[in-house]
Amino acid sequence: MATPILMPKQGNTVEECILIAWKKKPGDEVSEGDIIAEIETDKATFELESPASGELIGTFCEEGDLVPVLTNIGVIGKKGEDIEAFRPSEDTPAEEVSVSSAPSEPSAAAPAATTATASAPVTKAEAESVPQAKTVSPRAKKLAERYGISTDAISGTGPGGRVIEADIRAYRATAPRLSSLAKELVKDGYRMPQKGTGIGGMVLSGDLGKPGIPLSNMRSIIASRMMESLQEAAQFTLNASAPAAPLLAARKEIKAQKGKPGFVDVNLNDMLMYITTLGLAESPDVNAELIDNKIYQHDDVDIAFACDTPKGLLVPVIKEAQKLSLPELATRLKTYAQEAVNGNISPDLLSGGSFTVSNLGNLGIESFTPIINAPQVAILGVCAIGLKPVKTSEGVQFVDHIGLSLTIDHQAIDGAVGARFLKKLVERISTFKLSTEISHV
Amino acid sequence: MYDLIVIGAGPGGYEAAIHAGKMKKKVILFDKKYIGGTCLNVGCIPTKTLLKSAHVYHDCKESGLYGITTSAPKFNMAKVQARKKKVITTLTQGVEGMLKRSKVKVVKAAATIIDKGIVEAEGKTYKASNILIATGSAPAVPPIKGIDSKGILDSTSALGLTKIPTSLVIIGGGVIGLEFASLFSDLGTKVTIVEMLPNIAPGIDTDVTSHLKEGLEKKKVKFNLGCAVQEVKNKTVNFKDKNGTKRSVKGEYILNATGRRPVTEGLGLENIGVNTNRGNITTSDEGKTNIPGIWACGDVTGRCLLAHAATAEGLVAVNNMFGTPTTMRYEAIPSVIYTNPEVACVGKTEAQCKDEEIEYTVSALPMAVAGRFTVENEGKFGMVKVLVGKAYGQLLGVHMIGSHCSEILQGAVTMIECEMRVKDVKDIVFPHPTVSEALKEACIHAG
Structure with a gap:
């Protein structure tokens, strides 16, 4: 009896996944648990294991297809078995939607605007409002191909900047001559240089720039989210710093406990996340989202943190962080960060944050302007520890300070509110004591 | 000033x-x-x-x-x-x-x-x-005992010889050593080459060099390849062969052609x-x-x-x-070995393509495909070998051996300098009958 291979449901909010690559091809023998395909949600990439042993007797979608979850993507069985019974019906989007050019987006089935905790997905209409690529008339395109000219470098004089035949001719009259090989490479997407180094200025293959690398699905998502955030929020950043001595002392204390039973390693970032959580629990106006001219303040601190992974930025969310002790929070942070780096974090943990922290301190950044994780209304950037002159009764002393950069959406929060929140964090940091916090529940 | x-x-x-x-x-x-x-x-x-x-x-x-x-x-x-x-x-x-x-x-x-x-x-x-x-x-004078002693020739002094040596031992099987081997073997000198590397003319296409070696062997040139010279003494070159066996060869003259x-x-x-x-x-x-x-x-x-x-x-x-700022390009520097038969090359060798992970195809034809070669070279061998890029069909390298090949090399230099594809070469008119037609045929043969 043949077994269908289902596109798995990766978390509650994921409706569709992209089939990135088949790891087996029809006719291959597979064992249960073998990796047969690689799939990607808008948040992360996953490996798909075979549900049964046998032969991969058929596949229903191609690499790059966007497939609704719980759709049959292939069949495991014995050679000769009929696979038609498993073929998804024609009206499923799997057959029609290809994501070769446009970034995918989660299905509109998740009504983000009404559930205050969900991050707003990119809607189709929004994706299309992104400025369109340059248009080229069919005649111009044909001519450009004939001459081996890339239209990238040509500014169009047709309606709406459309590249027309005359533009190609004008360009060719002044453009450098290309070697035969260079022409072939330009057709394959290599980019024209300013000038050629060959005889008489001929453009040679070595003069050409490498073809552009298309954004990965994940990169496209990051790109559109960032642009949307900057376009839709009135962002400005407040910078402050807090004495770091209490944090450094706590860190020293924790290091000393290493090896003791029940020891949990708590680093500076964990402490800052913890302090920020406590601050947010008292600041509902900062722990909030702005959606359709309404501010949704959250009772829970669902704190998100920017995580640098090999595939790009991921932002895991620790739900109800205000209920966690410092060691619990530290453990959660490490687990999520590791899963994000490994690419096996649940998509459910990648959405629904109420506030985000981005820590670039370990990279020596002194201050920066974090971009708000929309529709949240604020994001905290944690910066490096550095010496700062402080006036004391004994004169000017240099004291370790940690930098904090808070970006707020001025649509939802005024500067003073943001400043007060930042001040609160500075106070919490300067009075931080491990002994009192470690027992906090 | x-x-x-x-x-x-x-x-x-x-x-x-x-x-x-x-x-x-x-x-x-x-x-x-x-x-x-x-x-x-x-x-x-x-x-x-x-x-x-x-x-x-x-x-x-x-x-x-x-x-x-x-x-x-x-x-x-x-x-x-x-x-x-x-x-x-x-x-x-x-x-x-x-x-x-x-x-x-x-x-x-x-x-x-x-x-x-x-x-x-x-x-x-x-x-x-x-x-x-x-x-x-x-x-160059390598650190070999006795190589700088009086009477050992270098390329400069060898050019000034006033008599034809009866026998000559050449240390070095590179371009210089090979040209002198060809020169003196044509004059009847018993020539022996001792070379440290396993091949003659390093850097040249190995099909070409194996034909060159055969050509020189017909002139009675003896090759000792993979042999490290230990000492030069009393007009004798002592060396260890590739098996480590000590051997020696005596000559009226000894020529140091180990490099520059x-x-x-x-x-x-x-x-x-x-x-x-x-x-x-x-x-x-x-x-x-x-x-x-x-x-x-x-x-x-x-x-x-x-x-x-x-x-x-x-x-x-x-x-x-x-003047106008420019940069040196080494992609199409031709090289010739003026032996008899002569060798002419430009562009990449198979070894270079493999090194640089360039996929290529090979097309090699005897020069006899061009009528003029047969007319002018009774009983002689010649070969044109071209390397062509697999993806785009551009000419990567041209490697030739046989009379006249140095004079037709310039055509190949231009083709490689201009990054021509073999299908572009097909559109060029070659004079008939000339040996250069072998180059065109090799390109056509490449597809």
Whole structure:
């Protein structure tokens, strides 16, 4: 009896996944648990294991297809078995939607605007409002191909900047001559240089720039989210710093406990996340989202943190962080960060944050302007520890300070509110004591 | 105050000086020995002159193949040497004339750089905004016991031999050693080559070199490859063969043809801190050294030990000093071995393609596909081998052996320089009947 291979449901909010690559091809023998395909949600990439042993007797979608979850993507069985019974019906989007050019987006089935905790997905209409690529008339395109000219470098004089035949001719009259090989490479997407180094200025293959690398699905998502955030929020950043001595002392204390039973390693970032959580629990106006001219303040601190992974930025969310002790929070942070780096974090943990922290301190950044994780209304950037002159009764002393950069959406929060929140964090940091916090529940 | 001081009047230096002179720059050229450098005096030109005489001698002996009966030819070394001198004089005068017409001041003296922009020669100092070092190379003396003893020939002294050796042992199976092997074997000398590497002519296509080896073996040249010379003593070369067995070979003459070293002694590089790498002056593709205003070209840079490469590098340097900025390209530098049969190559070898992970196809044809080759080379072998890029069909390399191939190489150089695809080559009209048609056929054959 043949077994269908289902596109798995990766978390509650994921409706569709992209089939990135088949790891087996029809006719291959597979064992249960073998990796047969690689799939990607808008948040992360996953490996798909075979549900049964046998032969991969058929596949229903191609690499790059966007497939609704719980759709049959292939069949495991014995050679000769009929696979038609498993073929998804024609009206499923799997057959029609290809994501070769446009970034995918989660299905509109998740009504983000009404559930205050969900991050707003990119809607189709929004994706299309992104400025369109340059248009080229069919005649111009044909001519450009004939001459081996890339239209990238040509500014169009047709309606709406459309590249027309005359533009190609004008360009060719002044453009450098290309070697035969260079022409072939330009057709394959290599980019024209300013000038050629060959005889008489001929453009040679070595003069050409490498073809552009298309954004990965994940990169496209990051790109559109960032642009949307900057376009839709009135962002400005407040910078402050807090004495770091209490944090450094706590860190020293924790290091000393290493090896003791029940020891949990708590680093500076964990402490800052913890302090920020406590601050947010008292600041509902900062722990909030702005959606359709309404501010949704959250009772829970669902704190998100920017995580640098090999595939790009991921932002895991620790739900109800205000209920966690410092060691619990530290453990959660490490687990999520590791899963994000490994690419096996649940998509459910990648959405629904109420506030985000981005820590670039370990990279020596002194201050920066974090971009708000929309529709949240604020994001905290944690910066490096550095010496700062402080006036004391004994004169000017240099004291370790940690930098904090808070970006707020001025649509939802005024500067003073943001400043007060930042001040609160500075106070919490300067009075931080491990002994009192470690027992906090 | 000069615009340019050139040190070394070989094909790198004199061409650069003439080029700058034509640009109306004030140029002075120093050479401690002779105008024309190694190439004109003790390199390319005298070698080719002797080789031509050997070729004629050889053709006379083989004239029966073409239906001509003659008495036994005689090789008159004194007359051949006299002709060599005449050729050198003619060509040197030609260069001197060109230098004069370009208003380049020539000083036959050793020049030392004493500071940036300042050169001293014969107690006088000369100043210039640019100094181009083109001092070339000289035969290298490897650390082999006895190799520097009296009576061991190098390429320079071998060119001056007044008698034909009965036997000659050549240490080194590179281009220089092979040309002398071809020259003297054609004159009846018993030639033995001892080479450390497993192949002759490293860097040349191995199909070509195996045909070359066969060709020279027909002339009774003996090859000892993979053999490390231990000592040279009493006209005997002692070496260990590839199995480690000690062997020796005796010759009336022994020729050290192990390579060349850059000439920088007395130049004063240390006075200004010019960077070198194993004695070679380090340059950029623009011809610049690490010191602003100090440039270098040719053998002294160790980049490409060929006269025409030196010339090209010198012109690039002058263009970067005074004209349109440009960079040196090494993709289509041709190379020729003037053996009989001769070898001509340009572009990438199979080994290079593999190294650079370039996918390629090979098309190799005997030169006999061109009627003219058969007409002119009774009983001789020739081959054209082309390497073609798999993805785009561009010509990557052309490797040839056989009479005339050095003269048809320029066509291949142009094709590679312009990155032509084989299908572009097919559209070029080749004269018929010429040996060059073999090159076109090889391209057509490649697809």
